[in-house]
Amino acid sequence: MIEFAGKGVGKRQNMHEIAIRTEQLTRRFGALTAVDSVDLRVNAGQFFGFLGPNGAGKSTTIKMLTGLLAPTSGRMELLGLDFQRNPIDVKRQIGVVPEGMGLFERLTGSEYLHFVGRMYGLDGPTTEKRTTELLEFMQLADREKTLIADYSHGMQKKLALAAAVIHGPRILFLDEPFEGVDALAAGALKSLLGRMTERGVTIFLTSHVLEIVERLCSHVAIIHQGRLVAQGSLEELRAGIPGVEEEKKTLEEIFLSIVGQSGGEQARLEELTWLT
Amino acid sequence: MADVIQLPGVTEQLKLIAGLRWNLLKNNLQRKNNRWDLIGMILAAAGSASVVVGLCVAFYAGAYFFLTTGRASWMPLLYWAIFLWWQLVPILVAGFGANFEFRNLLRFPLSLRAFYILGVGYGFADFAAVSSLCWIASMLVAAAVGQVRLLPVMALASLLFVLVNVTLERLIGSWLEKIFANRRARELLVGLFVLSVVSMNFLNLAVQHWGGRGTRPRIVHLVSYFSWSPGSLAGNALAAASDGDSQALVLTVGGLLAWLGAASWLLWMRYRAQYLGEELSESAAPSAGKRGARKQTASSSLPGFLSPPVAGVMSKEFHYLTRNGFSFLTLIIPPLMVAFFTLEFAGNNSQIKEHGLAPQLFFPAAMAYLILILLSPAYNSFAFEGHGIQSYFMAPVRMRDVLVGKNLFLVCVVIVELAISLGVLVWRIGFPGLPLFLSTIAAAAFAVTGQLTIANWSALSFPKKMEIGKMKGQRNSGVAVWTAFGVQIVIGGIATIVLLAGGWFGNPWLPAILFAGLTAAALGGYVASLDPLSALAERKKELLIETLCR
Numbered sequence: 001m002i003e004f005a006g007k008g009v010g011k012r013q014n015m016h017e018i019a020i021r022t023e024q025l026t027r028r029f030g031a032l033t034a035v036d037s038v039d040l041r042v043n044a045g046q047f048f049g050f051l052g053p054n055g056a057g058k059s060t061t062i063k064m065l066t067g068l069l070a071p072t073s074g075r076m077e078l079l080g081l082d083f084q085r086n087p088i089d090v091k092r093q094i095g096v097v098p099e100g101m102g103l104f105e106r107l108t109g110s111e112y113l114h115f116v117g118r119m120y121g122l123d124g125p126t127t128e129k130r131t132t133e134l135l136e137f138m139q140l141a142d143r144e145k146t147l148i149a150d151y152s153h154g155m156q157k158k159l160a161l162a163a164a165v166i167h168g169p170r171i172l173f174l175d176e177p178f179e180g181v182d183a184l185a186a187g188a189l190k191s192l193l194g195r196m197t198e199r200g201v202t203i204f205l206t207s208h209v210l211e212i213v214e215r216l217c218s219h220v221a222i223i224h225q226g227r228l229v230a231q232g233s234l235e236e237l238r239a240g241i242p243g244v245e246e247e248k249k250t251l252e253e254i255f256l257s258i259v260g261q262s263g264g265e266q267a268r269l270e271e272l273t274w275l276t
Numbered sequence: 277m278a279d280v281i282q283l284p285g286v287t288e289q290l291k292l293i294a295g296l297r298w299n300l301l302k303n304n305l306q307r308k309n310n311r312w313d314l315i316g317m318i319l320a321a322a323g324s325a326s327v328v329v330g331l332c333v334a335f336y337a338g339a340y341f342f343l344t345t346g347r348a349s350w351m352p353l354l355y356w357a358i359f360l361w362w363q364l365v366p367i368l369v370a371g372f373g374a375n376f377e378f379r380n381l382l383r384f385p386l387s388l389r390a391f392y393i394l395g396v397g398y399g400f401a402d403f404a405a406v407s408s409l410c411w412i413a414s415m416l417v418a419a420a421v422g423q424v425r426l427l428p429v430m431a432l433a434s435l436l437f438v439l440v441n442v443t444l445e446r447l448i449g450s451w452l453e454k455i456f457a458n459r460r461a462r463e464l465l466v467g468l469f470v471l472s473v474v475s476m477n478f479l480n481l482a483v484q485h486w487g488g489r490g491t492r493p494r495i496v497h498l499v500s501y502f503s504w505s506p507g508s509l510a511g512n513a514l515a516a517a518s519d520g521d522s523q524a525l526v527l528t529v530g531g532l533l534a535w536l537g538a539a540s541w542l543l544w545m546r547y548r549a550q551y552l553g554e555e556l557s558e559s560a561a562p563s564a565g566k567r568g569a570r571k572q573t574a575s576s577s578l579p580g581f582l583s584p585p586v587a588g589v590m591s592k593e594f595h596y597l598t599r600n601g602f603s604f605l606t607l608i609i610p611p612l613m614v615a616f617f618t619l620e621f622a623g624n625n626s627q628i629k630e631h632g633l634a635p636q637l638f639f640p641a642a643m644a645y646l647i648l649i650l651l652s653p654a655y656n657s658f659a660f661e662g663h664g665i666q667s668y669f670m671a672p673v674r675m676r677d678v679l680v681g682k683n684l685f686l687v688c689v690v691i692v693e694l695a696i697s698l699g700v701l702v703w704r705i706g707f708p709g710l711p712l713f714l715s716t717i718a719a720a721a722f723a724v725t726g727q728l729t730i731a732n733w734s735a736l737s738f739p740k741k742m743e744i745g746k747m748k749g750q751r752n753s754g755v756a757v758w759t760a761f762g763v764q765i766v767i768g769g770i771a772t773i774v775l776l777a778g779g780w781f782g783n784p785w786l787p788a789i790l791f792a793g794l795t796a797a798a799l800g801g802y803v804a805s806l807d808p809l810s811a812l813a814e815r816k817k818e819l820l821i822e823t824l825c826r
Binding site: 066067068069070087088089090091092096098100101102103104105106107111114115116117118119120121122123147163 | 583584585587588589591592595596599600660661662663664665666667668669670671672673674744814817818821825
């Protein structure tokens with residue numbers, strides 16, 4: 001593993017506070033080890049990208065970090081709290097846009113946000129006020145009486161994001177947050193997320209669109225076949241790949257150099273003569 | 277050019293589809309929870325098989341009797357029964373089959389002809405078709421044994437009847453698929469369908485009340501119009517052959533051929549539309565609703581003593597109930613059925629005045645019926661959550677809050693339903709006296725609290741996804757059904773013994789006192805169960821999420 005943790009530059013006041021820390025985090029499904037002894041370390045206020053090929057263990061890791069899946073072994077600490085011992089206290093501090101978005105499709109957008117607000121213990125007036133503001137910001141105010149089932153995929157994504165932030169979380173977990181979201185809304189969302197990190201909110205994001213991660217994230221971790229293979233700031237990752245000038249390396253090149261370039265792909269491609 | 281040298285023949289494609297369906301069923305059962313479901317399915321299948329075999333005997337006996345006693349003109353009755361079964365049952369029990377959209381096959385390079393033949397062939401694979409074929413075979417055996425000279429005509433009429441049925445069933449199915457692709461139409465039609473089924477109960481009463489003497493001839497007159505239906509034509513072909521009326525025989529067989537031709541043409545046109553790329557999916561988002569002052573959400577008006585999560589869950593349950601046409605109808609149906617029972621079996625207007633049931637029996641019986649209907653959904657109370665189930669595990673709440681919210685809402689619904697139904701009873705058959713009235717209320721309280729604990733356990737342990745506005749596959753898991761059945765039998769038994777105890781000891785207040793004690797005990801058990809159930813939910817969360825988000 002290429003280990004860069006600890007070399008990052010602290011640019012904010014609370015950067016030294018650790019928001020997410022895992023120790024030997026492991027999840028097995030029968031004989032399959034989906035996540036294998038992962039040691040993650042994310043400082044508070046970081047915009048953190050969590051990358052990996054399909055089936056690498058990204059969603060499984062996020063599910064464990066958000067309480068949707070129990071780890072087989074290992075330890076998770078969020079904002080200094082042991083997740084297994086204080087699940088309720090941890091959940092109060094985090095917001096999640098999970099895989100599948102977790103929406104109740106037979107509620108309207110406004111009813112759903114109201115429901116989520118109450119589940120996080122917000123009082124009625126506060127929930128009402130935040131619901132209105134979030135629907136406006138997400139450009140969903142004119143659809144507040146439309147059932148979520150009738151929303152487009154992008155609108156559902158925006159609503160899921162609104163629900164994830166309604167209680168003002170200190171850590172935000174986003175699983176493919178920009179998938180299906182139009183360019184206009186994506187721009188507004190990126191601004192919002194940027195402002196949140198400036199206020200010290202930690203954002204833990206997975207995406208297959210490496211350009212987005214490169215543009216938004218200050219730090220990145222790469223998981224491959226269940227194991228964490230790289231972790232650090234983008235500069236640190238670039239510096240760790242030999243043979244190419246540092247400034248010319250894109251995240252895609254870094255990513256491929258770590259997980260993809262075993263040489264086997266070319267050989268397998270040669271076998272597909274009937275197609276190529 | 278693609279390397280598809282030669283398309284497989286229709287027989288080969290039929291084999292491929294049969295294999296696909298088998299693999300879907302087999303792989304679906306590999307999930308741990310579905311193995312339990314398999315037990316429920318096996319029990320249901322054994323029950324269904326015994327019904328089919330029993331009815332084989334009945335159809336054999338009926339056909340044998342009609343054909344050997346010169347009553348061949350009654351044969352339409354048997355064909356009519358099969359016709360109705362074949363056309364209606366696929367709509368009602370389609371959920372027992374593997375969930376497979378036949379239209380999906382269109383992504384493969386099939387010709388329209390092959391697609392049509394596969395579609396019709398697929399129609400022979402459902403339960404209604406198989407059972408109907410068994411019954412027709414039984415009738416043919418009866419003809420072979422009792423009236424062999426009619427066998428060739430019966431074989432021909434039955435063959436045409438089978439082809440008409442399978443084509444019609446596929447035609448209706450494809451139209452329903454088209455209509456049900458729209459959510460609003462789907463929900464409306466499901467609601468109308470259930471209401472029409474319920475209203476059938478009142479048909480006899482309406483005829484008795486308003487029909488007068490002239491009704492029967494009018495109905496008989498109406499029946500004559502159905503002589504051109506497939507069931508009548510198939511039966512009348514036999515009657516014509518039995519009477520040696522060749523003209524009528526030609527007409528009836530020609531009628532069946534006309535049915536087959538018309539249904540085949542319409543089905544061909546439907547499949548052609550699908551083949552040419554008919555779009556069935558719903559629009560992404562309808563036009564925006566009008567913006568206006570925000571309506572206060574239901575949870576804002578809930579009592580302040582409820583914690584925000586409990587209030588939130590109750591509010592969500594309320595919205596889901598009002599938007600689930602099928603569940604909403606289950607609220608209308610119990611009071612309607614209570615009204616029906618009182619009209620039919622009790623009171624001054626009863627159809628059986630001399631032997632009408634006494635109020636002393638009616639109150640507990642109506643209460644038992646209501647509890648039976650209203651509590652059943654609690655055994656799979658997460659059924660409609662879909663991906664929303666994740667919200668419960670992401671939010672900083674314990675599952676006890678979610679269960680309490682759901683249970684409290686259900687209790688409110690039961691209270692409203694009981695109040696309406698008891699009101700109907702008092703209006704229709706009179707007040708049964710305070711002891712029995714209170715006993716009934718206390719018994720209801722015991723039956724509800726007694727069931728909720730086990731219903732919560734069942735909902736967490738054996739979840740089954742259901743979708744609002746769909747009829748296909750909308751059933752609880754087999755284990756949940758049997759659990760509900762067992763618990764209701766036990767609670768019903770206890771309630772019966774307690775109610776009878778009042779009579780045995782000559783103390784009319786005794787049942788109310790005993791039920792109050794039982795309710796207190798059940799309530800204690802319920803409260804004590806909430807923490808263990810929260811722990812169970814944590815252990816079962818992966819199963820719940822996997823099952824309901826599928």
